[in-house]
Amino acid sequence: MEYQALYRAFRPQTFGDVVGQKHVTKTLRNAIVRNKESHAYLFNGPRGTGKTSIAKIFAKALNCQFQENGEPCNECDLCQSITDGSANDVIEIDAASNNGVDEIRNIREKVKYAPSVAAYKVYIIDEVHMLTTGAFNALLKTLEEPPGHAVFILATTEPHKIPATIISRCQRFDFKAIELNEIIDRLQYVASKENLEYETEAVEYIARTSEGGMRDALSIMDQVIAYSNEKITLDDAVMITGGIKSVELNEWLKLIEEKNSKEAFLKYHQFIDEGKDPTRLVHELVYYIRDIILMKHSNEADESTAFFNADDKVLYEMIDVLNDAMVMMRFSVNTSVHLEVVIVKLIEVLNKQREALPASNVDLSHIENQIKSLEQKLQNIESVPAAQKTEKQTRTVSKGKGYSISQIEKVLDRANKEDIAKLKEGWPKVYQHVSDKNLQSLRSLIKDSVPVAASDTHVLIKLDNDIHSELINTNEDKKRELESVISTIIGKSVDVVGVPESSWQQVRADYIKEKKPQPKSQPENDEKKPSDLAKEMFGADIVETRE
Known part of the structure; x- marks a missing residue:
C-alpha cells in the first residue's frame, strides 16, 4: 500500500x-x-x-x-x-x-x-x-x-x-484553536504509533508553530520525518519551518538590550543569509517577548534572559512596535528594511525607559568623568594652531555618521571621469550579479545606491542611509563581497568606500572648498570656478550649477 x-x-x-x-x-x-x-x-x-x-x-x-x-x-x-x-x-x-x-x-x-x-x-x-x-x-x-x-x-x-x-x-x-498540550499529546501518540524517535523539544516546537491547527502540526511533522530520516529533532524542525531557536532569539535580543545596534544588525543579516524570512522573524520576536513576560511573572527568568530588568510596560510597547511592523510588512515589497527599522525602534523604546528613570536612581559618576575628560581635551585643543584645528575638526566630523572623511578623501584625491563613467555604466550589472548570486543581505545594502567617484584603486558609493554606509565601511565580509563583484564587472580590483546620501552633498562641498584651492600662479581671469573643478572630478552629468 x-x-x-x-x-x-x-x-x-x-x-x-x-x-x-x-x-x-x-x-x-x-x-x-x-x-x-x-x-x-x-x-x-x-x-x-x-x-x-x-x-x-x-x-x-x-x-x-x-x-x-x-x-x-x-x-x-x-x-x-x-x-x-x-x-x-x-x-x-x-x-x-x-x-x-x-x-x-x-x-x-x-x-x-x-x-x-x-x-x-x-x-x-x-x-x-x-x-x-x-x-x-x-x-x-x-x-x-x-x-x-x-x-x-x-x-x-x-x-x-x-x-x-x-x-x-x-x-x-x-470551533476553537486546539490547545498546545492537546496537540503535543497527539503528536507524541502519532510518533509512538509510527515507531519514531523524537525529542520532546522538537514536538513542542512543532505544536507551537502549528498555531492551534492539528492538521498543520501533522503536516510539519511529516516534513520533519522525511528530512531527518525517521528521527524528529529540534534542529531539523527549526530548519524545515524556517524559524529560530529560543537561544538565538535570546542572544539577538540581548544585543538590542545592550543597545549594540551594529552587532544586532550583523546578527539580523546573518539570519537573512541563512534564508530566514523577515516576516517570520517578527512573529518569532513577538512570541518570544510574550514568553519573557510570562517567565518573569512565573519566576522562571534569570539574569541570562533578555530584558530581565526591563519593566513590563517597556515589553508591551515593544510588542506594539512589532505588531505595527507586521502590518506594514504585509503590504511592503522590501520587508527586510522594515525589520532593520524595528531594531532601531526597539532601542529607542529602551532609551525612553532610561530617560524616564528618577534622577535619584541614576548613577551620574561616569557622566561626571566624561565631562572632566572633555574639559581636559578642550584645554589641549585651545593650544593647537588654527589650521591644525580646522583640519582635525574636518576629519572628526564624521564620527558616528557611518563614513570616514579620510577614506573619502583618498578616493577624491585621485578621482577621474573615465573610471566613474565606466563604473556607472556597469553598476546595473553589479546589482544584477548580486541578485543572481542570491546575496540577499548585500542586495538590501546596495539597493538604491549610486557610484559617485572612482579612481584606479578606489570607488566611492553613495548609499541610502547611515546604517548601510557604516555596514559597508566596517563589515569586512560585506565589503569584500561587493569589491569582488565590482572587480568582476569592471575588470580591476578596487577598494570600496561608502558615504550616506544625507551627507554626500556637504562632504563634496567641503572637499572642493578645502582641498582644491585656487592656483595663485594663474591670472585672475583664468582661474577655474568651483563648479568647473567639480565637473572635472565627478563629471558634468552629476554636478548641477546654480547661480
Whole structure:
C-alpha cells in the first residue's frame, strides 16, 4: 500500500478520537442519543481544527445501525463506505469550485428523493462562504422547508461572509484553536504509533508553530520525518519551518538590550543569509517577548534572559512596535528594511525607559568623568594652531555618521571621469550579479545606491542611509563581497568606500572648498570656478550649477 500522509492516516473516526472541540462532540453525541438532530448545522473555525472530520463522524453516527452512545461502530458496510467516500447518501461538496446557482439547484432537485441505503441523506458543504449571492438564495429555500430525511452541514473558516438568513436557520458551532498540550499529546501518540524517535523539544516546537491547527502540526511533522530520516529533532524542525531557536532569539535580543545596534544588525543579516524570512522573524520576536513576560511573572527568568530588568510596560510597547511592523510588512515589497527599522525602534523604546528613570536612581559618576575628560581635551585643543584645528575638526566630523572623511578623501584625491563613467555604466550589472548570486543581505545594502567617484584603486558609493554606509565601511565580509563583484564587472580590483546620501552633498562641498584651492600662479581671469573643478572630478552629468 502506498504511503499516506499523517493527517489522513490519523484522521479521527469517532467523536472520542477528536482532539479538542469537546463542546462540539458532546453536543452532537447527545443529540443522536436523544434523537434531537437538527436539519442544518454550521461549523466555523480556524483551518485544521476538525470541522470536516466531525461532519463525517456525525454522518456515520446518524446512519449507523449499531451505534452506541452516539458513536459509530466503523465496522458495518455503511460506516466504511462513508469513511472511504463511496456512500451515495453522504454527499461532500466543495463550495469553492461549485459555487454557482446551478449546483445548488441540482441539490434542491435531488434532496427530495429518499436515501437509498442510509436513514438520512447528509450534505456536507465545505467552504460554504464561497457561494455566490444567487446560490445562497437558492440554498435558503431548501433550508426553510427541508425534507425530514435531509441534513445539511455547512463548514467555513469565514462565517462573516455568510448571510444572516442562512446562519439563523442552522445550529452554529464555533470551533476553537486546539490547545498546545492537546496537540503535543497527539503528536507524541502519532510518533509512538509510527515507531519514531523524537525529542520532546522538537514536538513542542512543532505544536507551537502549528498555531492551534492539528492538521498543520501533522503536516510539519511529516516534513520533519522525511528530512531527518525517521528521527524528529529540534534542529531539523527549526530548519524545515524556517524559524529560530529560543537561544538565538535570546542572544539577538540581548544585543538590542545592550543597545549594540551594529552587532544586532550583523546578527539580523546573518539570519537573512541563512534564508530566514523577515516576516517570520517578527512573529518569532513577538512570541518570544510574550514568553519573557510570562517567565518573569512565573519566576522562571534569570539574569541570562533578555530584558530581565526591563519593566513590563517597556515589553508591551515593544510588542506594539512589532505588531505595527507586521502590518506594514504585509503590504511592503522590501520587508527586510522594515525589520532593520524595528531594531532601531526597539532601542529607542529602551532609551525612553532610561530617560524616564528618577534622577535619584541614576548613577551620574561616569557622566561626571566624561565631562572632566572633555574639559581636559578642550584645554589641549585651545593650544593647537588654527589650521591644525580646522583640519582635525574636518576629519572628526564624521564620527558616528557611518563614513570616514579620510577614506573619502583618498578616493577624491585621485578621482577621474573615465573610471566613474565606466563604473556607472556597469553598476546595473553589479546589482544584477548580486541578485543572481542570491546575496540577499548585500542586495538590501546596495539597493538604491549610486557610484559617485572612482579612481584606479578606489570607488566611492553613495548609499541610502547611515546604517548601510557604516555596514559597508566596517563589515569586512560585506565589503569584500561587493569589491569582488565590482572587480568582476569592471575588470580591476578596487577598494570600496561608502558615504550616506544625507551627507554626500556637504562632504563634496567641503572637499572642493578645502582641498582644491585656487592656483595663485594663474591670472585672475583664468582661474577655474568651483563648479568647473567639480565637473572635472565627478563629471558634468552629476554636478548641477546654480547661480
